[in-house]
Amino acid sequence: MPQGDLDCIRCGECCKRLTVKITSSEIKRILGKGYRPEEFSRPDLALGGFELLRNQSGCVFLDSKKGSYLCRIYPERPKICRDYPSFGDVSCKPGEWTTRFKKGP
Ligand code: SF4
Numbered sequence: 001m002p003q004g005d006l007d008c009i010r011c012g013e014c015c016k017r018l019t020v021k022i023t024s025s026e027i028k029r030i031l032g033k034g035y036r037p038e039e040f041s042r043p044d045l046a047l048g049g050f051e052l053l054r055n056q057s058g059c060v061f062l063d064s065k066k067g068s069y070l071c072r073i074y075p076e077r078p079k080i081c082r083d084y085p086s087f088g089d090v091s092c093k094p095g096e097w098t099t100r101f102k103k104g105p
Contacts, residue, residue, distance in 0.1 A: 012069025014084055016058030022050050026078045033076055052078070 027041055027050060040060050044051045053060045061072040071077055 010068040010070070012058065012062055012064065015062040015069065015071065015081075018084075019054065020052040020059060020078055020080050021047070022052055022078045022080075024050070026076075029076045030073055033073060035073075 021044065022041055027037060030040060031037065040053050041050045042053055043049075059071075061077075063070045063072050071081070
């Protein structure tokens with residue numbers, strides 16, 4: 001889960017909903033934790049490069065404990081996760097995700 005300066009409430013919504021691009025060096029770092037590439041990454045056929053795999057719950061590395069979401073690879077998470085939400089007008093406040101996605105794309 002993103003943290004940084006963000007007041008993260010561990011709702012997990014970003015990790016449930018966003019597709020994460022991942023670089024080759026980030027893949028190597030995660031491989032160092034004992035994962036196999038096919039367990040967590042796939043080619044991004046639209047944009048090139050790679051992205052993290054997703055399942056019905058979101059990112060394959062998203063975990064939950066007692067209603068609080070956690071990242072299984074937090075120390076090795078990709079840069080895009082570390083930087084989030086530092087792009088566009090996305091803010092991260094309680095209820096923000098619900099509000100944004102109720103409006104639809
Ligand atoms: S790698 Fe971790 S922080 Fe990034 S989307 Fe997946 S669960 Fe969230």
